Structures are given as C-alpha cells and as structure tokens.
Amino acid sequence: MIARVFPRRTNATPDDQYAFVGEPPFIVPEEITEVHISVTFSWDIAEGDRLKRSWEKTGKKVKIGGPALGSRGEEFVPGKYLKPGYVITSRGCPNACWFCSVPKREGKLREIPITYGNNVLDDNFLACSEEHMIQVFSMLKKQKGPKEFTGGLEANRLEPWQAISLRALRAKQVFFAYDSPEKFQHLEKAVELMFSAGFTKASKSIRSYVLVGFPGDTFEKAESRLNQCLSIGCFPMAMVFRDEKGIKNPAWGQLQRKYARPAIMKICQENQIVLS
Numbered sequence: 001m002i003a004r005v006f007p008r009r010t011n012a013t014p015d016d017q018y019a020f021v022g023e024p025p026f027i028v029p030e031e032i033t034e035v036h037i038s039v040t041f042s043w044d045i046a047e048g049d050r051l052k053r054s055w056e057k058t059g060k061k062v063k064i065g066g067p068a069l070g071s072r073g074e075e076f077v078p079g080k081y082l083k084p085g086y087v088i089t090s091r092g093c094p095n096a097c098w099f100c101s102v103p104k105r106e107g108k109l110r111e112i113p114i115t116y117g118n119n120v121l122d123d124n125f126l127a128c129s130e131e132h133m134i135q136v137f138s139m140l141k142k143q144k145g146p147k148e149f150t151g152g153l154e155a156n157r158l159e160p161w162q163a164i165s166l167r168a169l170r171a172k173q174v175f176f177a178y179d180s181p182e183k184f185q186h187l188e189k190a191v192e193l194m195f196s197a198g199f200t201k202a203s204k205s206i207r208s209y210v211l212v213g214f215p216g217d218t219f220e221k222a223e224s225r226l227n228q229c230l231s232i233g234c235f236p237m238a239m240v241f242r243d244e245k246g247i248k249n250p251a252w253g254q255l256q257r258k259y260a261r262p263a264i265m266k267i268c269q270e271n272q273i274v275l276s
Helices: 042-057 103-105 132-143 160-168 182-198 219-232 250-256 262-270
Strands: 004-008 019-021 034-038 061-065 148-153 172-179 207-214 237-240
Touching: 034 042, 042 061, 042 132, 132 160, 148 219, 172 182, 182 207, 182 219, 207 219, 207 250, 219 237, 237 250
Parallel strands: 004 019, 004 034, 034 061, 148 172, 172 207, 207 237
Antiparallel strands: none
16 A cells, blocks of 8 residues: 655645555554655755655665656646645647746647546646547536646647537636736637636636746736736736746745635726735
C-alpha cells in the first residue's frame, strides 16, 4: 500500500486513510510499504524535502516528486494525488507562454485515457482533438453533481459547439485564462459565445484566472484588467505571479483577496463600489 503525503491541504487534497498532510502519525499502518511525497507548488519544495527526511525515519521506502519538482505526469489515477471528483484527461500544452512551466515539464499536448470525475483540470483542454473532447463531455454527462472546468480554458480556442456542450452540462464554473493584456479580445469573444450558448451573467458561472503582479505590472493596470472581466460578465480570479523560486510580492495579496469571491464582486457592481 502506498501512502501519499502532501506539504499542505487544499480543496483538491485526497482525504482517504492513506493520504497524509505533514508529519507521519504516531503509528504508521503496517500495510504501508511505500511513501510518496507529492509537491505541487514550488514554494513547498523545502517543506517536501523536510517531510521526506521525517517519513524516512518510519523505516518505509520514501519517494518525492510532483509538478514542482518537474515530474512528468503519466496516466491519471482518480483519487491518488487528487481528491475523487477531480480529473485530468490530457497533459501538456502546445503553447510556450513565458511564465508557464507546463510545456517544459509535460511537453506538447497528449491525450490520456479518460477516467471519471466532475472537475476537469487539464492544462489546455480546448487544444485536444474534437473526438477526445466529445468523449470527455459524454463522460461528464454520466456524472452526478456539479460539473466544473477549473483548469483554465484557452479563450482563443473556444468554438460555438464547445460552448453549447458546456451549457448542456449545466457547468457550475468554467474558468478561462487571461494572462496577458493583449488577450482580452479573445476572452471577450469567448464570453460572448458562452452567453450565446445560454449562460447568463446572473449565474456567475463564467470565470477567468487573471495573472497580476508580473514584471512591469502595476496595481492600476492589474485592476483595470480585472474590471475589464467584470464589465463583460466574467468574474475574475486574481492570480499573483511567482518567480522561479515560487516567491510572490506580498503587496499584491490585498488585491488578490478582493478579486476572489464572485459574490463580493457582484455586490460591488450592483452598488457601484470601486474595488480598489
């Protein structure tokens, strides 16, 4: 039996009896023969190394890996490193964005066997083949509970049939990616396609990750981009840029918190309150 160990708990962290966050328990189950330390974020690498040394004291075989350490993802096993419900159906990305480590780690896009889940986390789902996407939509239709695409869809690739398919799923949340100013026109077009397919502003289902705090960015420019999203009916999620060491400027924290919850942004819109 493999124990999976994580430096921190997130919404996606597994919660079964063989998933652990942090230090080993006082008594490690005898059936555990191997321990995998999974490090997703670069800022957790030091903690991952510390946990590796700590778990090695239990006498179990310990391995460490994960996206932060450049581990290439293979076939997706539901519930292993992500909580059941989260699913990945493809790896990699055909783009080469300067701030993204995915192409270096995963290479070009490759489709992998489709397993079951409600929340699609693919690196670039819309870059997949039409056949693959249709199969994923078909899989999602069979799932109970809300359907979500939180991996961040590339707005420039959205086509009308895909927007219609997303609407047919009654997707609770669909996240796009708005990572540079010149891409706003693509996001605007994608949002229009989503509304044409039947999505509404009131549902607050259409969302977008908005990269802020990158070199040369300012609070004024960032807030302008965030409010651009709101103006077209797309609720933003501010994502603060981190350097190669995983360090972000803490000064951006307040702005990030303000643009994190759709309910707060909706109230501010209705009452004409400026989020600044």
